Amino acid sequence: MEGIGLNHYLLLSAMLFSIGAIGVLVRRNVILVLMSLELMFNAGNINLIAVSYFRPDLTGQIFSIFTITVAAAEVAIGLGLVIALFRNKEAINVDEFNVLKG
Amino acid sequence: MDQVAFYVISAIILGGALAMVSSRALVRSVIWMVVSFVGVGALFILLQAEFIGVVQVLVYAGGIVVLFLFVIMLVNLGDFQRMEYLHRQWLPAVLLVCLLFAEVGFLLWAGTQDTVAPTAEQLDATLRSVDGSVVGNVETIGMVLYTDFILPFEVVSVLLLVAMIGAIYLAKKQV
Numbered sequence: 001m002e003g004i005g006l007n008h009y010l011l012l013s014a015m016l017f018s019i020g021a022i023g024v025l026v027r028r029n030v031i032l033v034l035m036s037l038e039l040m041f042n043a044g045n046i047n048l049i050a051v052s053y054f055r056p057d058l059t060g061q062i063f064s065i066f067t068i069t070v071a072a073a074e075v076a077i078g079l080g081l082v083i084a085l086f087r088n089k090e091a092i093n094v095d096e097f098n099v100l101k102g
Numbered sequence: 103m104d105q106v107a108f109y110v111i112s113a114i115i116l117g118g119a120l121a122m123v124s125s126r127a128l129v130r131s132v133i134w135m136v137v138s139f140v141g142v143g144a145l146f147i148l149l150q151a152e153f154i155g156v157v158q159v160l161v162y163a164g165g166i167v168v169l170f171l172f173v174i175m176l177v178n179l180g181d182f183q184r185m186e187y188l189h190r191q192w193l194p195a196v197l198l199v200c201l202l203f204a205e206v207g208f209l210l211w212a213g214t215q216d217t218v219a220p221t222a223e224q225l226d227a228t229l230r231s232v233d234g235s236v237v238g239n240v241e242t243i244g245m246v247l248y249t250d251f252i253l254p255f256e257v258v259s260v261l262l263l264v265a266m267i268g269a270i271y272l273a274k275k276q277v
Binding site: 003004005006007008009010011012014015016017018019020021022023025026027028029031032034035036038039042045046049050052053054055056057058059061062064065066068069070071072073074075076077079080081082083084086087092095 | 104105108112115116119120122123128131132135138139142145146149150151153154157158161162165166169170173174176177187188189192195196198199200202203206207210211213214215217218219220224225227228229239242243246247251254258261262264265266268269270271272273275
């Protein structure tokens with residue numbers, strides 16, 4: 001793979017992470033915030049797989065399996081929380097979830 | 103050839119992610135998220151991680167997306183779709199993230215400038231089965247996962263069980 005080095009892959013994952021971070025910070029819809037979190041997980045996975053290819057060592061691929069599992073668990077819990085919040089407050093806007101505000 | 107594939111796949115991933123973050127309708131966002139995730143899966147296959155690529159498509163583009171669609175249908179958005187969709191402080195947030203990207207991007211770019219792609223022999227050396235013969239990616243991952251990484255594997259299965267019970271408890275009607 002001449003021309004495409006490890007730095008290309010890492011830069012792509014940094015871009016994906018930044019887009020995900022913008023989604024988390026800027027949007028007000030709680031479901032879209034969770035989806036942007038998934039983008040950030042994916043950026044981390046790209047890093048793991050790219051380094052595992054260029055080292056070369058298979059441990060990065062094994063680790064990304066665990067990352068994917070944790071992401072799946074996080075989505076299940078997060079969407080459960082969204083449903084519980086929607087049932088109690090009838091809202092999906094993150095600004096309205098301020099019960100704990102001092 | 104590989105170069106062209108890399109740039110095409112990168113454009114798909116970043117375009118899907120941008121469209122996902124910027125689109126107003128939630129269901130449309132989910133569809134763009136599928137585009138982005140399938141692109142990431144293709145990138146994994148380009149990096150010769152076939153098993154992770156297939157798992158990526160199955161778990162993300164299959165399971166997680168269906169879960170999101172399910173919840174979007176369940177919480178009957180209606181009027182919420184049309185509300186103001188950005189925070190008041192979106193401009194400082196975007197500037198901060200751009201700063202973060204400049205910092206992280208520069209470090210990653212400059213720090214890994216001189217890496218060379220591994221040769222075919224080096225790649226083959228990572229793909230070994232129990233008896234020492236060269237086998238495929240899926241078989242090697244299966245072997246490593248069930249020998250060297252058996253304890254993390256079991257722990258993560260307990261984590262999935264806990265997440266399942268927690269999600270059921272959170273989502274059910276309180277009695």
